[in-house]
Amino acid sequence: MKRIEIRKKLEVLLPEKRFEHTLGVEYTAAALAMVHGIDVKKAAFAGLLHDCAKYMSGEEMYKEAKKYGLPISEAEKDNKELLHAKLGMTFAKSKYGVEEEDILNAIRYHTTGRPEMTELEKVLYIADYIEPNRKPLPRMEETRKEAFADLDHTMVLILEETMEYIKRKGKTMDEITLETYEYYKKNGGKL
Numbered sequence: 001m002k003r004i005e006i007r008k009k010l011e012v013l014l015p016e017k018r019f020e021h022t023l024g025v026e027y028t029a030a031a032l033a034m035v036h037g038i039d040v041k042k043a044a045f046a047g048l049l050h051d052c053a054k055y056m057s058g059e060e061m062y063k064e065a066k067k068y069g070l071p072i073s074e075a076e077k078d079n080k081e082l083l084h085a086k087l088g089m090t091f092a093k094s095k096y097g098v099e100e101e102d103i104l105n106a107i108r109y110h111t112t113g114r115p116e117m118t119e120l121e122k123v124l125y126i127a128d129y130i131e132p133n134r135k136p137l138p139r140m141e142e143t144r145k146e147a148f149a150d151l152d153h154t155m156v157l158i159l160e161e162t163m164e165y166i167k168r169k170g171k172t173m174d175e176i177t178l179e180t181y182e183y184y185k186k187n188g189g190k191l
């Protein structure tokens, strides 16, 4: 499906704020792809579709995920909205005709990250956090600037804030998020 067609569908499907966020991520991912020398169109597709399952409630996501036979982690059982990443990947493929494995993986790992991410996966993860409609989060200015200079180091900055946020809210953290943090702290942290 063409991006303009996907955009029209998502505008109907997603709540207004979520749709605005989606466009922000689409174009921020494209801009980051330009700076870091990766496929701009793939980044835009990944950005556009990353939250395509976010029109459902957590319970609905859980049901859908079971229907598709997706693996469900402990953290996802606890905080069902996390499932929108795996479900988004599934919908990107089944409803929007995306076949490229790298785009699908970027969508799948956009909330938790994973160790040894591809450039495209990092670009989407980071674009999701820094896009212009995001409320000013701690260290946002620094993070936005760093995103256009060093993806690995930006991963460390975002993961630190994210883990801090999860702790503060008393939410369950996916194990893979901690693994991702440790990986990038070792490999990307010039702190």
Ligand code: FE
Residues within 6 Å of the ligand: 050, 051, 084, 110, 111, 128
């Ligand atoms: Fe998301």
Ligand code: FE
Residues within 6 Å of the ligand: 021, 025, 050, 051, 128
């Ligand atoms: Fe998002």
